[in-house]
Amino acid sequence: MAISSMAIKSLFTGIVEEMGEIRHLGFDESGQSFDMIIHSPTVLQDVNLGDSIAVNGTCLTVTEFDSQRSEFKVGLAPETLRKTSLIELEKGSVVNLERAVKPSTRMGGHFVQGHVDGTGEIVSMEPEGDSLWIKVKTSPEILKFIVPKGFIAVDGTSLTVVNVFDEEECFNFMLVEYTQQKVVIPLKKTGQKVNLEVDILGKYVERLLSSGFVDSIKSR
Template sequence: MFTGIVEAIGTVKEYKPYDDSESGGQGVSITITDASKILNDCHIGDSIAINGICLTVTEFSEDVFKVGISPETIKRTNVSSWINNSKVNLERAVSQDVRFGGHYVQGHVDTVATIVSKENEGNSIIFGFKLRDSQYNKYIVEKGFICIDGTSLTITNVDKDDIFYISMIKHTQQNVIMPLKAIGGEVNIEVDLTGKIIEKQILLTLENQIENENSALNKVISKIVDERIKKYMDKK
């Protein structure tokens, strides 16, 4: 679990494809440098979020660590756009003594978005984004949480074309990679898990109510149908 509060900006030192036959395709091995700030308490097998992707440390030294990335993760994220010397956001998994300053982030990226606008507003930058996969638009709500490249942010507006916006203050600009990206650049998106949980609970409840002939929902539906039939028959 993560908070979406970026701890350091690392650099991709090596992007190396490898045969990941067990996963049914080509995975990659990524080596990240400039990471000493988050490696002082590192162990093999620890989770580190790289641009919001929860990945497992397989090797590390004082300033460098390595992770492997599966084909499924590559499809969901912007990993394929990383090249040597790309800058990436880094965050360690939370520990029991970490203050929860962002929001609940799993590190399970849902999709990517494209930066469609970038405008200065005082000391802030207003970014606009368009999701690649429209099925996630339903989880994008004004004043809701969103995790973009591993950064916990608040959605300020959603327009009629499903473009959503965030406002990034100067402090955040200085500590994350997004200001380095141009219009047309891609970012990783993890929508707020709360919306998914609520949706699932509602669907399961409705399914159970519909399957049960004696449920409150079926009784209400039956009553409405009976009333409509009666009105129709009375008119004849």
């Protein structure tokens, strides 16, 4: 059974380190490379060329950086623009940032690859006390991996699903006051998109079932 196509190259926790500001988003002078330049003092503290940084949950590679200006550049491939919500950003937008984990990193969220599975649309944002309930609609292909009390990364933020509404093709989650101040999700409006990455464990389970691995075990 081959699952090499799901090999993990970089790993994140879904705990946002910093909200960075986009200084540039678009094609370079050649018109061939679509780049993003982000202002971000914290994640640049130990950056190197080729490092992986999750930008709104999308694993991107640092191609240039300027420590004095606290800026780094990443390139966006056409497939990345098609699959994520990054194309909707503009100069001045803020984004969630997280550096790839090191072996010594404390695991505070869940295993996040930075491989966005698709996008969802915010359909409601309702406060309850100092907390905020958010409901997101997504495709059936993604929703099948989302379960109540399970993990999901929304714009790179590790969150716990509260409920799944299959008929509406929606799920919801709640942000406490502290989290609202540290991530970009509350800054968005109803109708805007968010990047989604489902729990990798669900994808491995589906792969095992579809390959007939479980049936082969039973037949032994």
